[in-house]
Amino acid sequence: MAEADRGEWHGIPGLFDAQGNHVGFEHIARASEVTAEGARYWMDSKLSGAGPLRNRFELGAQFDFGVVDSDENRVYTGPDFYGTGQPYGLFVEANYYSPGWQADLRTWNQVLADGETQVYSSVLHDGWAVCAVFNGVYKRTTDRETNPATQQLVDDWRELEVERGPRPQVLPTKQAGAWTGTLFLNGADQTTEGRCGCASSTSPRRCVRPGTRSPGVATSSGPTRSTATATAPARCSRALRSSATPRPTVEPSSRSSTSSAPTRPVSRRSAVASS
Known part of the structure; x- marks a missing residue:
């Protein structure tokens, strides 16, 4: 198991629809452990919000999956995630499938230099089409169960993420x-x-x-x-594109050269009625 993943990670990633609208949060606690069968990860997930994405992604159970882990590759062996991941230093790119969510996931996560913060983004697909995105930042703890100060730290962090999560990424419009x-x-x-x-x-x-x-x-x-x-x-x-789109030029036909009004076509029904 990768050393950077040890401990328990806490976060509340924002849930976004395919158009980028914030529609809820995923309350997450996850950890990993080494068993006789190998490394296993568990993830306790509870969704907030409303709408079809919550109905789809509310699993009603704890995620559990095995991982064949190394510094070169990861293999997710199920039952809740199947796929692979490739570490690049402290950054991991993973592609896997979730039977519970019935979606393909492409996930990026990176443990920052402090060793206690992890940036996470996961894009979910139905085939080639994006159906949802989870995005957030996790904090790692090792004594949350027994330390009141750590429990308060986790609560404060999640409260801050609830405030920041729905905020759109807008570039400054008046300040360089x-x-x-x-x-x-x-x-x-x-x-x-x-x-x-x-x-x-x-x-x-x-x-x-x-x-x-x-x-x-x-x-x-x-x-x-x-x-x-x-x-x-x-x-x-990146070149900036103009919103002005040139209109095509339509050359008038010889029949309509004497009049600027287009000729109205005669339908089959009206032709029969007039005969």
Whole structure:
């Protein structure tokens, strides 16, 4: 079992529908243990909210599944999850199937440098189509059952996540700025290549969302411009698209050259009635 996964993890990931609307929370406590048969994970899940996604994902039981774990690959052996995962340092990409949820999952999670925080995002699919997303941040404990201070920490963390979870990710519309940080770089063979400094800047242009119009504004290119640079050789930029779409030009036919009004077709029924 990976050392980074030891202990009990607590979180309350937000539940989003396929259009990105927040529709509820998943109250989670999960842990792993080593048994005679190998590593086993359990996950206690309770959903809040309303609507079809809660009816679908409320399992009514504790998740339980075996894991063949190593620093190279993970195999989820069921009964509640079947699939594989590939660690890249402290980041894990997993693809698996849940019989209880009847969905394919593509999940990303990463344990941060403090060893106590895990960022989690899971995209659920019906075939190729996205049907839901779980997204949240977990905290790890080792003595929640016996330590009142740890119990309070978990309660406070979940309360904070309830406040932050539904908040949409909107770039600043009136203030320029940048996100900067350090990325861990791993090759496709999962070997660690080093670190990469990265900066993503925004520069607001106007408070008009893409695809909308305002008086005196012919087109809208969005409120911000984002660029990303890194210490790695490759650089990328995202072009902003204009909402203005050119209309096709229709050449008039020779029959309608003397009149700008289109000719109304005569139906079979009206032709018979007039004969």
